[in-house]
Amino acid sequence: MRNDARVVLGVVVTIAVATGCGASAPHEPATASGSLEQLAxxxxCTPVLSTDSAELRRANCTTKDGRYVLATFATDRGQREWINEAKDYGGVYLVGRKWVAVGEQPVVTALRGRLGGSVETGTMHSGH
Incomplete structure (x- = not known):
């Protein structure tokens, strides 16, 4: 029975992987990765670069869904520090590995259908 159980488990895992079952819903694409140009x-989007440094590349994008900012980062830590600071000003953030797209909710929702990622929301504090 022990070997049969392993075979059945192996078949179930193979089917789950092949059909896309798992942590993400079937309508959600895998989170994109790549350079700013590849993500754009x-x-x-045809990116219009506003920052181009070793640590951060940022571009403005305009698509049929609206306007947003797309940024890529050299490190995970740099990305998290940037997001934590930016979230003080409000906004909706679509976050992937070493990239962020920032825009209004409908734009971010449309982008998530193309880029995957997770949505984070900033909090506007008084005085900003």
Whole structure:
């Protein structure tokens, strides 16, 4: 029985992986990765660079869904520090590995359909 159980478990895992069952819903794409230009292309945007440094590349994008800012980071830590600071000013953030897209809720929702990622919301504090 022990070997049969392993075979059945192996078949179930193989089917789950092949059909996309797991942590993400079937309608959610895998989280995109790549350079700013690769992410922009996947999001159907022609990026207009506003920052181009070794640590951070940031571009403005305008698509049929609206305007947003797309940023890529050299490190996970740099990305998290940037998000934590930016969230003080409010906004909706679509977060992937070493990239962030910032825009209004409907734009971020549309982008998530193309880029995957997770949504985080900033909090506007008084005085900003």
């Amino acid at each position: 292309a996947r999001a159907d």
